[in-house]
Amino acid sequence: MLGEKLKNIKVKRHLRFMEVCGTHTVNICRFGLRNLFPEEVELRSGPGCPVCVTPASAIKIGIDLALKNDKFVITTYGDMMKVPGPNGTLADAKAKGGKVFSVYSITEALSLAEKNEDLKVIFLAVGFETTAPASAWAIKEAKLKNIKNFFLLSFHKLVPPAMELLASEGTLDGFLCPGHVSTIIGTEVYKNIARKYKIPCVISGFEAEDIIFAMIKLIEMAENEAYDVFNAYKRAVKKEGNKVAQGLLNEVFEEVDSEWRGIGVIPKSGLDIKEEYADFDAKIAFNIEKEDIPENPACKCGEVLKGYIYPYECPLFGKSCIPEHPIGPCMISSEGSCAAYYRYGGRLKDD
Amino acid sequence: MIKLAHGSGGEKTRELIEKLFLPAFKNPILEKLEDSGRLNGIAITIDGYTVKPIFFRGGDIGKLSITGTVNDLAVCGARPKAIAVSIIVEDGFPTEKLEKIVSSMAKISREVNAPIVTGDFKVVSKGEIDEIFIITSGIGEIFYPSLGADRVSAGDRIIVSGPIGDHSLAIMGERYEVELPQGFESDCAPILKLVEAITQVGGIKWMRDPTRGGLAAALNELAKAINKEILIYEDSVPFRKEVLNFCEIFGFDPYHLASEGRFIAVVDKEKSEKILSELTKFPEGKNAAIIGEVREKSKGRVIVKTKFGGLRLLDPPTGELLPRIC
Numbered sequence: 001m002l003g004e005k006l007k008n009i010k011v012k013r014h015l016r017f018m019e020v021c022g023t024h025t026v027n028i029c030r031f032g033l034r035n036l037f038p039e040e041v042e043l044r045s046g047p048g049c050p051v052c053v054t055p056a057s058a059i060k061i062g063i064d065l066a067l068k069n070d071k072f073v074i075t076t077y078g079d080m081m082k083v084p085g086p087n088g089t090l091a092d093a094k095a096k097g098g099k100v101f102s103v104y105s106i107t108e109a110l111s112l113a114e115k116n117e118d119l120k121v122i123f124l125a126v127g128f129e130t131t132a133p134a135s136a137w138a139i140k141e142a143k144l145k146n147i148k149n150f151f152l153l154s155f156h157k158l159v160p161p162a163m164e165l166l167a168s169e170g171t172l173d174g175f176l177c178p179g180h181v182s183t184i185i186g187t188e189v190y191k192n193i194a195r196k197y198k199i200p201c202v203i204s205g206f207e208a209e210d211i212i213f214a215m216i217k218l219i220e221m222a223e224n225e226a227y228d229v230f231n232a233y234k235r236a237v238k239k240e241g242n243k244v245a246q247g248l249l250n251e252v253f254e255e256v257d258s259e260w261r262g263i264g265v266i267p268k269s270g271l272d273i274k275e276e277y278a279d280f281d282a283k284i285a286f287n288i289e290k291e292d293i294p295e296n297p298a299c300k301c302g303e304v305l306k307g308y309i310y311p312y313e314c315p316l317f318g319k320s321c322i323p324e325h326p327i328g329p330c331m332i333s334s335e336g337s338c339a340a341y342y343r344y345g346g347r348l349k350d351d
Numbered sequence: 352m353i354k355l356a357h358g359s360g361g362e363k364t365r366e367l368i369e370k371l372f373l374p375a376f377k378n379p380i381l382e383k384l385e386d387s388g389r390l391n392g393i394a395i396t397i398d399g400y401t402v403k404p405i406f407f408r409g410g411d412i413g414k415l416s417i418t419g420t421v422n423d424l425a426v427c428g429a430r431p432k433a434i435a436v437s438i439i440v441e442d443g444f445p446t447e448k449l450e451k452i453v454s455s456m457a458k459i460s461r462e463v464n465a466p467i468v469t470g471d472f473k474v475v476s477k478g479e480i481d482e483i484f485i486i487t488s489g490i491g492e493i494f495y496p497s498l499g500a501d502r503v504s505a506g507d508r509i510i511v512s513g514p515i516g517d518h519s520l521a522i523m524g525e526r527y528e529v530e531l532p533q534g535f536e537s538d539c540a541p542i543l544k545l546v547e548a549i550t551q552v553g554g555i556k557w558m559r560d561p562t563r564g565g566l567a568a569a570l571n572e573l574a575k576a577i578n579k580e581i582l583i584y585e586d587s588v589p590f591r592k593e594v595l596n597f598c599e600i601f602g603f604d605p606y607h608l609a610s611e612g613r614f615i616a617v618v619d620k621e622k623s624e625k626i627l628s629e630l631t632k633f634p635e636g637k638n639a640a641i642i643g644e645v646r647e648k649s650k651g652r653v654i655v656k657t658k659f660g661g662l663r664l665l666d667p668p669t670g671e672l673l674p675r676i677c
Contacts, residue, residue: 003659032661208659324362324669334602345664348654 002212003036006219011040015222016171017215018307020163021178022049022335023206029344031208033215037347041219044307045340047162048178050127051079051333052305053260056293058155059085062124065286066090066098069120075109076124077131078102079333082326086293090124106138113142113150122151122282129184132156132271133245136252139273139280151282154271157258160189161269166306167197174218176211177203179233186241190229198227205233252277261329262295262302301328304337311341318342360563361607361668365572383500384572386423386559389493394429396420397488403675405452405482408521409536412485413452415611415677417459417467418541419562420489425546426558426614428498429491431465437486438470442477452483463541465489495550500576502556508623509581509643510616512545512636513538515566516594516608522676527601535593538635540612545636548629554622560614562677564668567606569615570643570653571667581653583643583665606655607668609676617645 025045066074081091081102094100113121125135142150159181182203190201200221204214214232258270273281300314321327330338356363380388387396400416421431460467521537559569574581590605598605630636653665
């Protein structure tokens with residue numbers, strides 16, 4: 001059995017890996033896979049939860065817009081509704097009468113704009129390379145259909161720059177690379193990280209078998225000092241990635257320095273709308289200025305997102321911070337590490 | 352403020368019971384928090400039914416209202432003797448629908464030999480309630496008194512009487528407009544026959560019907576009450592494929608889904624195989640399974656051994672999964 005194989009691998013030294021993607025974090029906890037790792041192997045959770053790394057200032061911008069004018073409609077993905085910023089959550093803004101709606105996809109926001117010309121529909125866009133192409137498509141579509149009341153507030157982020165930052169710290173022995181993001185960006189990006197920082201990278205799918213197999217591979221590569229990328233999710237990820245999606249991203253967005261909640265500014269890690277599509281850029285249309293908002297110092301989400309600590313090492317975890325009354329974003333998002341560890345546990349002891 | 356989550360049968364409900372109802376109504380029978388109150392050889396129970404839609408695959412609010420009450424008695428080892436019913440409808444509710452619902456109630460009541468002996472009927476203005484709410488109370492004669500969390504000990508086995516979550520899927524499928532396969536129905540049905548059969552074997556220590564909050568809520572409640580660990584073997588839990596697929600797509604945990612015609616029994620290890628074979632003699636018990644065991648380990652938690660040998664906590668549902676499933 002694959003699980004047994006993983007458990008019984010003989011490892012020569014302590015190995016610290018990181019899973020970058022939030023969906024991996026949740027599935028690893030849900031399948032209880034940490035219990036299958038050899039004693040010397042640990043897998044820390046990384047920054048791949050889009051809601052968690054969206055800065056508090058983004059929430060404040062959304063709330064302020066929603067409450068400023070009753071013709072402004074803020075649309076966003078469901079998990080964003082519950083994340084607290086300095087003046088509450090988007091759900092609070094909705095309770096106060098602001099027009100805030102959660103949508104399953106950006107196309108809902110676009111069609112809302114198309115059907116209600118008197119409203120200004122703003123999509124608060126979060127997410128990585130996986131959701132950004134849909135945003136790019138929506139902007140192109142809005143331009144094509146001449147929809148003038150649709151705006152994108154982009155907080156899209158790119159995963160590889162964050163991985164590079166964490167790799168450069170020299171404490172990690174390997175990455176379990178995100179499956180969905182890789183379907184878009186392909187495999188070559190990781191090759192550079194693997195070689196430059198001497199850190200093996202394995203792209204994994206999301207089923208328990210996928211993750212177990214990827215972990216076996218990752219241990220093998222780390223032990224053999226194979227600083228390369230291995231694609232263990234070939235059924236979905238191609239070497240060159242998704243050219244159409246990449247084309248959309250390049251056409252509509254440009255790479256900019258971007259603030260990650262709890263981590264700070266990472267160079268060239270965000271996507272802003274290019275000048276050519278500036279008419280749809282909410283940051284320009286509504287004169288939005290960047291604001292620095294201090295984090296709650298007791299919340300250790302930043303350290304969790306960088307893999308410095310496990311969620312349960314935060315003093316608030318499971319005490320004042322639980323999913324019903326979360327303090328940090330990692331306890332709120334369905335992809336957040338703290339929520340996953342709280343619900344399913346980390347490495348449970350069973351002898 | 353009371354939120355929908357307080358009515359979900361999960362953690363919030365428990366919190367409200369512990370902080371409000373228990374202190375206010377303080378008495379030793381209520382404090383056991385069983386599905387029925389048991390006193391001097393009789394058991395009494397009550398439940399309000401607000402399910403939406405009122406007609407669903409495999410039943411309607413009428414069938415559910417009698418079944419639920421009869422089942423709450425059965426898991427307390429009681430045979431229903433009489434039922435009291437209160438029906439509230441909104442102005443304009445179609446008579447044909449009411450007739451259909453009443454006839455479903457009559458059918459189940461006859462089936463389990465529990466006559467509806469008293470009742471009440473009220474109409475409120477349109478919009479003051481949604482279509483129809485039914486409240487039923489039942490009184491039963493206890494035929495198997497030796498039940499209670501205090502009897503559960505390490506080594507006991509945990510049995511479920513059939514696939515879990517079918518009722519939730521029947522309701523949620525309708526609400527989420529999911530096309531369910533032909534023949535997929537709510538499990539809503541009386542469990543009395545099955546309970547009677549296994550009590551003949553003996554060795555049953557605790558029973559519960561996993562309605563709101565599903566297996567997760569019921570097992571966590573038990574683990575806390577006995578201050579022991581419950582281990583569930585994921586491989587053995589009889590979820591239907593449709594239920595698992597639905598959960599996968601919509602992000603639900605199948606352990607949180609409700610059943611209205613199943614029960615969980617904690618039984619003596621020695622008797623567990625015999626009890627299982629009794630259950631599997633019934634068509635509705637053919638998928639019954641031993642799904643786990645009680646252990647002296649970490650106290651008060653429920654853990655799941657996953658298919659690949661991993662371990663994870665089974666968390667009790669916290670938010671509102673979907674309101675008004677029963």
